[in-house]
Amino acid sequence: MLTPHLEAKIDDIAKIVLMPGDPLRAKYIADNFLTNVKVINNIRNMLGFTGYYKDVKITVIGSGMGIPSMGIYSYELYKFYNVDKIIRIGTCGAYIKDLELLDIILVNNSYSESSYALLQNNCNEKLISATEKLNDKIEEIAINNNIKIKKGNIHTSEVFTPYMTNINIDVPLNQYNCIGAEMEAFALFHNAKIFNKEAACILTVSDSMFKNNDISPEDREKSLNQMIELSLKTAINL
């Protein structure tokens, strides 16, 4: 075993990896979008699959929820499996009225109060950027495929927003222009930086404090499939 959390052989993981939070979503992507699929990880049920999308080898594996989980998996993929690029595909809550449920967000920067970067290598940054080149490609593919995206900063929170006793988002919202919250991008972007690799994050808006949060399963699946398609089409055009 190469790492404490992944059992794949080096060659079984592609240079580009898509990471949903939910391992069953990784299975959904493998089942519905990839061919010649091989299971590459089962440890802790963090299911991972490598297959082909239009002849390009792609790995999809869950990140789990939160900075520590994403921190571990992305660290191991970049360092021990020589992965070059990771695209997180997840969900977020909206901080601003202008975001509609199921909008697709391309993240420019992640702001976090997390100590992840500080503990990892004494990095004091609170705002970490996605890889510009990778984001430019995602934007180009979105335009070419008529997929509407919105760009902005995200708050990588350590508490699921609805579970905060007093929702105080003044700093991420007003100081760092965060348009929503998720829980993993900060760790991914930091790890990409320390290894000189590439990272991006695409999110669909799953909840908003300004809406009643009723989404039909069909609309949810359509938006999810659009985000998956955007990440896969980007992966084969790099």
Ligand code: HPA
């Ligand atoms: N907060 C944090 N993470 C999230 C949310 C939220 O509201 N929605 C989806 N992921």
